[in-house]
Amino acid sequence: DGGITQSPKYLFRKEGQNVTLSCEQNLNHDAMYWYRQDPGQGLRLIYYSQIVNDFQKGDIAEGYSVSREKKESFPLTVTSAQKNPTAFYLCASSQQGFGYTFGSGTRLTVV
Amino acid sequence: AQSVTQPDIHITVSEGASLELRCNYSYGATPYLFWYVQSPGQGLQLLLKYFSGDTLVQGIKGFEAEFKRSQSSFNLRKPSVHWSDAAEYFCAVGARYGGSQGNLIFGKGTKLSVKP
DSSP states (O other): OEEEEEEEEEEETTOOOOOOEEEEOOOOOSEEEEEEETTTOOEEEEEEEETTEEEEEEOOOTTTOOOOOOOTTOOOEOOOOOOOEEEEEEEEEEOTSOOOEOOOOEEEEEO | OEEEEOOOOOEEEEESSSSEOEEEESSSOOEEEEEEOTTTTTEEEEEEEESSOOOOEOOOOGGEEOOOEEEGGEEESSOOGGGGGOOEEEEEEEEEEEEGGOEEEEEEOOOEEEOO
């Protein structure tokens, strides 16, 4: 079955470390998205990509980086510049206008 | 500015009671409208969507929503709530545009609690 896979489900980061969250889709969707979710704040867009080798900053891109070298993959790196990275991260993909399909999320905790 | 408002942050209903979750939007073009549900620690699952045609749309798990253009609303309803419906619900609006104009705009969510 087609879908989106996020890994790992839980991730722990030490202060000053970069960590990378994986997002893979086999839906043949062109667009992919990364959201951050904090309690009571809904979904906040970090980065999105409408096509391979191109991506755009969302509302809260500072301290994050992405790449889109393959249509299926859109990894998110949380850099040491992100001062408050503890959150739930959601990846999504879409074909334009048909709504998003979401992964099951990665919970990142700073230790 | 384009936006989605879910006025109720938290709603509690008794099991078996009816449910209505409100969603209002501000959008420049003809909107595509969506409702998603999220269980704790999980991703978002699509409940239903409206693109065009009949303004009353049916979704999964017995949910329905009605698009009212004059009121810029897309409220979610269920006639009889089950304990398993306890979750957070998100309304979203978008359009079939290319590029970033087609990105969905999400409301901040309504958390539903169900009393036994």
